[in-house]
Structures are given as C-alpha cells and as structure tokens.
Amino acid sequence: MKRDKALLPYRGGTLANAVAKEAASAAGQVMFVGSPMRRRGLGFGMVPDVFPGEGPLGGILTALQFSAAPWNLVVACDMPLVSAFFLRQLLENAELWDVDALLPAGPSRRLEPLCAVYHRRSRQALYAAFERGVRKVTDALEGLRAAAFLVPETEPLQNVNTPEEWAIYAAD
Numbered sequence: 001m002k003r004d005k006a007l008l009p010y011r012g013g014t015l016a017n018a019v020a021k022e023a024a025s026a027a028g029q030v031m032f033v034g035s036p037m038r039r040r041g042l043g044f045g046m047v048p049d050v051f052p053g054e055g056p057l058g059g060i061l062t063a064l065q066f067s068a069a070p071w072n073l074v075v076a077c078d079m080p081l082v083s084a085f086f087l088r089q090l091l092e093n094a095e096l097w098d099v100d101a102l103l104p105a106g107p108s109r110r111l112e113p114l115c116a117v118y119h120r121r122s123r124q125a126l127y128a129a130f131e132r133g134v135r136k137v138t139d140a141l142e143g144l145r146a147a148a149f150l151v152p153e154t155e156p157l158q159n160v161n162t163p164e165e166w167a168i169y170a171a172d
Contacts, residue, residue, distance in 0.1 A: 001160070001161065001162060001163060001166065005077060005078040005160060005166075006032075006034070006077040006078070008160075008166060008170070009170075010080060010169065010170070015077060015078060015080060015160070016032065016077040017043060017044075018080065019075055019076075019077050019078075019079055019080070019082055020032070020043075020044050020077075021084075022075075022082055022083055022084045022087060023073060023075050023082075023084075023087055024044070025084035025087075025088075026073065026084045026085075026087035026088040026090075026091055027073045027087065027091060029045075029069075030044045030045065031044065031045040031046070031047055031063065031066065031067070032044055032045065032046045032047070032077075033046075033047055033048075033049050033059045033062045033063050033066075034046065034048070034049055034059070035048065035049065035052070047062060047063075047066045048062075049062050050062045050065060051130070054130075054135060055135050056076070056113070056114055056137055057126065057129075057130055057134070057135055057136070057137050057140055058130070058135075059074075060074055060113075060118060060126065060137065061123065061126055061127055061130060063118075064118060064120055064122070064123040064126070065123065067120065069120065070119060070120050071091060071094055071095055071117055071118075071119055071120075072117065072118050072119075072120065073087055073090070073091050073116075073117050074113075074114065074115070074116055074117070074118055075087065075114070075115050076114035076115065076159055078159045078160045078161070079114075079115060079156070079157065079158065079159050079160075080158075080160060080169040081155050081156050081158055081169075082115060082156045082157070083156055086151075086156045087115075090102060090104060090115075090116070090117055090149055091117055093149055094117035094119070094149075097147055098145070099119070099144075099145045099146060099147045100118070100119050100121060100122040100125070100144040100145045100146060101116060101117065101118045101119065101122050101141060101144055101145075101146040101147070102116060102117045102146070102147050102148075102149050103116040103117075103141075103146060103147070103148060103149065104116065104148070104149045104150075104151050104157060105148040105149065105150055105151070106150075106151055106152075106153070106154035106157070107152070107154075109148065109150075111138055111141075111146075111148060112154075112157045113137035113138055113141070114137070114159070115156070115157050122144050125140075125143050125144050126140050126141075126144070128143075129142070129143070
C-alpha cells in the first residue's frame with residue numbers, strides 16, 4: 001500500500017485505533033507491537049518489535065514475550081470489520097479448548113493466524129521455528145496443539161492490502 005495501514009483514517013480516528021478498541025472490549029487490555037516512533041499517539045500501550053523486519057511471526061513472539069497473560073489475542077491492525085463480539089467468542093473458546101493456539105478458519109478451512117489466540121506456552125515452540133528460519137506463521141504452528149475455530153463468515157477476518165481494498169472501507 002506504500003502507507004502505514006495502522007494510521008489510515010477510519011471512523012474518526014485511525015484504523016489501528018478502531019481495531020484496538022474492539023480488541024480491548026473483548027480482552028480488556030491492548031498492546032501494540034511495532035515502532036514506537038511511527039505509532040506514537042495511538043492511545044494504547046506500545047512495545048517495540050524485538051524482531052523488526054521479520055514479519056508477523058516476529059510480532060507475535062514480541063507480544064508473547066511482553067505479555068504476562070496466559071491467553072493472548074493477536075489481531076492485525078488492518079482488519080476494519082473485526083468486532084469485539086467475534087474476538088470475544090474466539091478468546092472464550094480458546095480458554096475452553098485444550099490447545100496452544102486457536103485460529104479462525106472460514107469455509108475454505110484456511111487458517112487466519114493474525115486474528116487468533118495464542119497461549120503463552122506456545123512461545124517456546126514458535127521461537128524454535130523462528131530460530132530455524134521459519135517466518136510464515138502457519139508453518140511455525142507445526143508441533144503446537146493448534147486448532148481451527150470454524151466460522152461461517154470470513155468478513156471479520158478481511159484485511160486491507162491494496163488501495164483498492166482500502167477504498168471499500170475508507171468511506172465508513
């Protein structure tokens with residue numbers, strides 16, 4: 001997109017703030033992972049990415065490193081339709097299931113690792129995969145007790161990657 005998606009204007013604030021408010025409503029606490037200099041003023045806690053430039057898996061590892069919570073809801077900042085209701089369902093189910101990670105999947109069964117719940121104990125296995133050079137989050141799940149949380153509709157999981165996709169949501 002050639003722009004910081006987190007800072008896109010959305011619903012009177014930024015896209016990241018809109019997503020963070022939904023996550024806060026579901027989980028109670030929110031922490032951004034990223035560059036504190038680029039994301040100043042978002043209104044939520046910020047931790048610097050321990051693995052800058054290493055993609056989403058590095059961000060997930062950073063979140064798990066800084067969190068004391070047993071279960072951690074991870075949500076990408078570019079999902080304009082994600083809701084507190086959906087995130088709450090995901091988190092509540094993760095706490096009930098005997099898994100290390102719970103990832104939503106639509107009818108195609110494609111896992112969405114950037115709107116998922118990770119138990120703190122998953123950090124060790126994820127980090128081991130990261131150390132082996134794995135960067136794709138779904139590949140790093142090998143060896144974990146990860147489960148799919150089947151959802152009938154993938155609309156809350158849609159992210160924004162192009163100006164054309166952003167144009168659909170920008171008018172909201």
